[in-house]
Amino acid sequence: MRILVIEDEVKIATAIKRGLGLSGHAVDIVHDADTGYSYAKDPSYDVIILDRMLPGSMDGVALCARIRHESISTPVLMLTARGTIGDKVEGLNSGADDYLVKPFSFDELTARVRALLRRPKATTGTVLKAGNLELDPVNYSITRSGQPIQLSHKEFQVLEYFMYHPGQIITKDRLISHIWNEDADVLPNTVEVYIGYLRSKVDRPFPDEKPLIHTVRGFGYRLGDK
Secondary structure, eight states: OEEEEEOSOHHHHHHHHHHHHHTTOEEEEEOSHHHHHHHHTOTTOSEEEEESSOSSSSOHHHHHHHHHHTTOOOOEEEEESOOSHHHHHHHHHTTOSEEEESSOOHHHHHHHHHHHHTOOTTOOSSSEEETTEEEETTTTEEEETTEEOOOOHHHHHHHHHHHHSTTOEEOHHHHHHHHSOTTSOOOHHHHHHHHHHHIIIIITTOTTSOOOEEEETTTEEEEOOO
16 A cells, blocks of 8 residues: 655654555655645545644644645544644544554554555455455455465555455556555566466466456456456
8 A cells, every 4th residue: 555654753754664664555755744735635645644743834734634625535644742632633623534642653553554544435344355355454364265365465465455446447557656665666567467476376276266357458457256
C-alpha cells in the first residue's frame, strides 16, 4: 500500500518510512503543510500520516479539515505531542480517522495503519476473498480452496492490492505507484514479471478452478472469477 507521511521532524519521518517500508509499504515523505496539501490531493495514497504541528500556512488540523472539505476521503492518522481529550476531539472533528500521541510505539503505529487499510468500502471483515482465494493481511496467509499458497513479500503486496480492489482494472502504472516507492527504478515489464509469478502460484496449480488473474489487453489486469 502507498502511504503519505506529512511530518516536519526529519528523524521521526525517516524512522516511520523505514519501519513501514520493512512492512512492505511504499512511503512518501513531505515536511510542511502546503506541500503536504498538494500531495494529499493525489488519490493514489491509501493512508495519510499527518503531524498536527506543521510549518506552512496551516497546521495539521486545518490541513485535515481542508482536504475533507474537498471530499478527499483518504484515511488520516494524526500524530501529535498534544494528548488532552480536547486536542483529540479537535483532531477527530477535523476529519482524522485516528489519533496517536507522541512518543508512540512503532508496533502501535503499524497496527493502526493496518486497521485503516482494512476499511475500504469494497471489503468487509479482516480476510479478503476473491472466489475461493482468501488472503489474511494481518497474518500474511493465503489459501485457495483451503490449500496454503506461499508468496514472496512483493508478490503478497501485489496480490493484496488486487484483493482490495476486486473486479477493477488495475493498470501497470497504478500498481507501480502503490507497491513501489516513488524513488524506485521500476519498469512496466517488472509488473508483468510479478503477474507471471502470481499466475504460477495462484492459478496454474489449480487447473480445475477458474483462473482469477486476467489480462485486460490495452488496459491492465483484473482479479476475479468471472
